[in-house]
Amino acid sequence: MTTIDPTLAATNTSTGTGSASALQKLSGNFDTFLQLLTTQLQNQDPTSPMDTNQFTQQLVEFSQVEQQIGTNDNLKSLIALGQSRSASDAVSYLGKTVTLTNGTAALTNGSALWTYSLDAAAASNTLSVSDATGRVVYAGAGETGAGMHQFTWDGKDNAGNQLPDGSYRLTITPTAGDGSTVQSQVASSGKVTQVDLSGSTPQLMIGTTEFPMSDVSAVASL
Secondary structure (H helix, E strand, C coil), rough: CCCCCHHHHHHHHHCCCCCCHHHHHHHHHHHHHHHHHHHHHHHHCCCCCCCHHHHHHHHHHHHHHHHHHHHHHHHHHHHHHHHHHHHHHHHCCCEEEEECCCCEEEECCCEEEEEEEEECCEEEEEEEEECCCCEEEEEEECCCCCCCEEEEEEEEECCCCCCCEEEEEEEEEEECCCCCEECEEEEEEEEEEEEECCCCCCCECCCCCEEHHHEEEECCCC
């Protein structure tokens, strides 16, 4: 018996031509299959009838491929719904002050502000600011007392050069008198002025600097 491969339609879907084209391909294969089946049934030897197992199996395969295409459509709908929800959530951040706890802050108009806390008093504390490439552009001494502290950076490197606005990361290294590391946390905050929806995931903008929503640890309507 001549066979038609219904998986061609599924392959067509996976190559990105779209489920509408895949369904059209499947329909064409199915019509051809029925025409061949009808012709073969009409011309079979009555004394030696065809084995129906093969075309029954193909009918099942056509049904499975059709279900797979439908599942792909449903998945696309769910992804689109999730992206729409993410965009709506991101827009709700506009005008709100967000807190970031990954050490990054936006240098805007030559100023960036971080807060950091020390769980205990330290003998020394080094502050290091690195740019988006990970290069350290500023290093200096920080506060050593236990508790909360602020660090305002003017955007200048150790040579006094003004660096461009953008995303910078503060790393602190507080050390106790015995050389052990003192536990610490770094945070920054800024007002969300824009939301960038041009990419696959929404990005919050503080000044000209973009941050993913996953970096936000707190939101305030200030």
